[in-house]
Amino acid sequence: MVSLRSKAAPATSEIRVGLGKVLLVEDEALIRETVALSLADEGFEVLVADNGQRALEMLTGSADQRKGAIADISLIILDLMLPGMNGLDLCRLVRHQGMDVPILILSAKGTETDRVVGLEVGADDYLTKPFGMRELIARCRALLRRYQSKTKPDSKSVLKFEDIALHTNECQVFLSEKEISLSPKEFKILELLISQPKRVWSRDQIIDQVWGYDFMGDNKTVDVHIRWLREKLEETPSDPKYLKTVRGFGYRLG
Numbered sequence: 648m649v650s651l652r653s654k655a656a657p658a659t660s661e662i663r664v665g666l667g668k669v670l671l672v673e674d675e676a677l678i679r680e681t682v683a684l685s686l687a688d689e690g691f692e693v694l695v696a697d698n699g700q701r702a703l704e705m706l707t708g709s710a711d712q713r714k715g716a717i718a719d720i721s722l723i724i725l726d727l728m729l730p731g732m733n734g735l736d737l738c739r740l741v742r743h744q745g746m747d748v749p750i751l752i753l754s755a756k757g758t759e760t761d762r763v764v765g766l767e768v769g770a771d772d773y774l775t776k777p778f779g780m781r782e783l784i785a786r787c788r789a790l791l792r793r794y795q796s797k798t799k800p801d802s803k804s805v806l807k808f809e810d811i812a813l814h815t816n817e818c819q820v821f822l823s824e825k826e827i828s829l830s831p832k833e834f835k836i837l838e839l840l841i842s843q844p845k846r847v848w849s850r851d852q853i854i855d856q857v858w859g860y861d862f863m864g865d866n867k868t869v870d871v872h873i874r875w876l877r878e879k880l881e882e883t884p885s886d887p888k889y890l891k892t893v894r895g896f897g898y899r900l901g
């Protein structure tokens with residue numbers, strides 16, 4: 648289930664749409680490692696802490712470089728039952744210090760009261776163990792999207808690759824400055840691929856990102872949409888310049 652294949656995803660600020668640096672606070676080594684690998688596989692940069700105190704230091708910086716330490720971290724995934732300072736206290740402290748970073752609580756405690764307490768101390772979402780990795784990743788992406796659109800409404804609104812320009816807010820695509828008409832799914836697939844040119848995406852990863860993790864259909868659907876996209880974008884669809892097939896893996900742009 649955990650793959651290291653795509654860990655080398657490119658990481659310039661231009662193409663890190665929807666991705667960012669995640670701080671994972673979890674004392675159980677197996678969960679910590681599994682979650683960290685899955686997030687890295689999705690293109691996130693992952694920092695880990697095995698207790699609340701260490702996490703707090705990473706968030707606020709050490710005494711000699713306290714300034715701006717938080718600016719880097721875009722999401723915190725927080726276990727509740729931790730040795731020393733527990734997750735709720737850490738969450739409270741983070742909010743008390745005025746840090747506006749999305750927090751997703753992971754916990755074995757799943758009663759309604761626990762969820763309410765978690766959300767009341769400033770967490771944004773709550774996932775009960777045991778959880779599915781795809782659900783965790785989908786929730787992380789949703790939280791980041793919400794925060795990014797709240798804080799940076801116009802950020803990275805035009806994604807470019809060679810002659811293709813994709814305007815995310817206007818949902819328009821231009822090929823050599825001529826607008827081409829795409830269906831919503833075609834647009835989303837292209838938006839995903841252009842967000843990380845050269846990265847190889849498997850059909851399952853494309854399904855997760857474009858259709859959602861609860862999609863029940865066949866992943867051949869991806870092939871059909873790629874074919875339609877090629878007909879609209881490529882000069883010679885049978886010998887594509889942009890939408891390349893990577894045999895045995897999936898697709899990439901460029």
Ligand code: CA
Nearest residue numbers: 674726728729
């Ligand atoms: Ca724990």
